[in-house]
Amino acid sequence: MNNDANADAPTPSPTTAPPPSLPLYSPARVRELLTLHGLRPTKSLGQNFLIDGNILRAIAEAGGAAPGVPVLEIGPGLGVLTREVASRGALVTALEKDERLKPVLADTLAGTGVHVIWGDALDFDYAGLPPGTRVIANLPYYITGILLSRFMQAPQILSATVLVQKEVAQRLAAKPGQDAYGFLSALAALYGSVKHVRDVPKGAFLPAPDVTSSVVRLDFDRDRPLPDPALVSFIDAALHHRRKTLRNNLRLIGHEGTPVDAAIAGAGLRADVRAEDVALDDLQAVARSLGVVR
Structure with missing residues (x-):
């Protein structure tokens, strides 16, 4: 995506905004904004607008929004979370x-200094962000996994504080042996650490998801x-059928039985260990033994 061609800072609108006495996140003001501009939330874009001030403040606080900190938000929607983050400098x-x-x-963003780029998050070049960027966003649910992977791979991004489906949050934070453990859990551990901040009820959104x-x-x-x-691909394949044995998963991707058995034993694992019970360090040890990585 050509960021320069698609970048537009907010400009004043000739329309009449809802009364400023109402906070931007109030249900009444959100409805007025939608009516004023003839809009309906689009389900295909995952548009569910936050209407709970406590949640907004918690996200901004947990995300590290502070004076001078570069922040990227995906899908600002009506600018509700955007304003909260920008208000902190x-x-x-x-x-x-x-x-x-x-x-x-x-x-809604007039006078905030927020820079809006119009384009698809899947086409954006995250490598071009300022060093030390922190992502703070209510992510569209249908592309959450893809975006998190992009954030992980961008060295300029230090953290991502995101609102996601509870199921995804559980998968991100899960440990080996837990029901939710899988590739996303191992991937998050490969790049850093995960902290659960809080759950958010359906009623905190308009419309409710x-x-x-x-x-x-x-x-x-x-x-x-x-x-x-190559290691990331190996871990993905090893955990793809997480309730099957690690041995079977590795044979499915072409590794011979004898080297696989030796690699599993060399990592101190049982021969019949299930993929969902294998820690990241052990997966890396098996990958090295099989020559996938050095």
Whole structure:
């Protein structure tokens, strides 16, 4: 995506905004903004707007929004979370796909200094962000996993404090042997650590989503070298059928039985260990033994 061509700072709108006495996150003001601009939340874009001030403040606080901190927000929507983050002095860049929201954000972000880039988060070059960037966002549920992977791979991003489906939050924070443990859990551990901040009820959104949400913070250890893509692919395959044995999963991707048995034994694991019970360090040891990585 050509960021320069698609970058627009909010400009004042000639429309009349709802009464400023109402906080931007209040249900009444959200409804007025939608009515004023002739909008309806688009389910295909995952548009569920936050209407709970306590949740907004908790996300901004947990995300590290502070004076001078570069922050990236994905999907600002009506600018509710955006304003909260910017009010703390953070240098906010907001990436929004839905250009119907241009007049809304021109109203709600006027005077905040927020830089809005109009484009698809899947096409954005995260490597071009300022060093030390922190992501603070209510992520569209349908592309959560892809975006988290992009954040992990961008050395400029130090952390991501995001609102996601509770199920995804559980998978991110799960440990080996727990029901939710899988590739996403191992991937998060490969890049850093995960902290559960709080759950968020359906009623904190307008319209209410079908599922409960959670706020999680992922901190990326940038002192570690970025992992070898071959290792990431290996871990993905090893945990793809997580309730099967690790041995069977590795044979499914072409590794011979004898070397696999030796690698599993060399890592101190049982021959019949299930993939879901294997810790990240042990997966790495098996990968090295099989020559996937050095």
